[in-house]
Amino acid sequence: MQWKSRKLARLLEPLNTLCAVSDKLYESPLSPFLVAGQVHRLPRYVFISPGWDGPYLRVGLFAAIHGDEIAGSHALVRLLQRWQENPDEVRGYELFVYPVCNPSGFDTGTRHNAQDLDLNREFWHDPPSGQPEVRALEQELSALQFDGIISLHADDTSEGLYGLVNGASLTRYVLEPALNAAERYLPRNHDASIDGFAAHNGIVMEPCPQCYRGVLSAPEESAPRPFEIVFETPQGAPLEAQIHAHMAAVHTMLETYRVMRSEAQNI
């Protein structure tokens, strides 16, 4: 795929050659759309680990819904490169990877999209949001019925790592070891309140639905509820440390969730 945006092209360049030769990694960007008169595309990659005959665990990985939070985007690109080399790391998974959910904001390095909207407040509105990125992602979230949804962010008001959990009750047990793993690179935020929510050891549990409206999440009717984690790095920290923290967190979440699911099946 030739990306019109030079910034996007540079980010995704290492994946182009991989996709051309891989039998595990596929590139399938969403249909093009217009934002403020400009054509944009939302990149999507699918990684299917080989040699698995059970049902796959299907997880969606999302980054840069806020266009200036780029550490997660780099982390997802590097993880795809690593999984291509070591597919056993994600054995049993079918991963849908969206490294840049806000392409116009990513281009200009802004949180909002080119319509000056925070896309992470636009999901599942009634009537639906007019933002094409949101409509396209909602369609993915509805159609693919993920077992897990991981959103990567960076917070310029936090000095440490933290995460928000939602959905399935096992979710906090997926996040806890991921925070531990990411702490090799950056400190955890131990504040009792983060972003206005009560927190414990860097975990924000069940933020009230009214104050947490419109974020990228599974459709309300999904059953069973997937695990849903928003993972945040401190945006003021060095980019490379944030990238490593995101990579360690995602890797650990996937490993932990796979073990939990297989244990649940053996009960």
Ligand SMILES: [Zn+2]
């Ligand atoms: Zn964010």
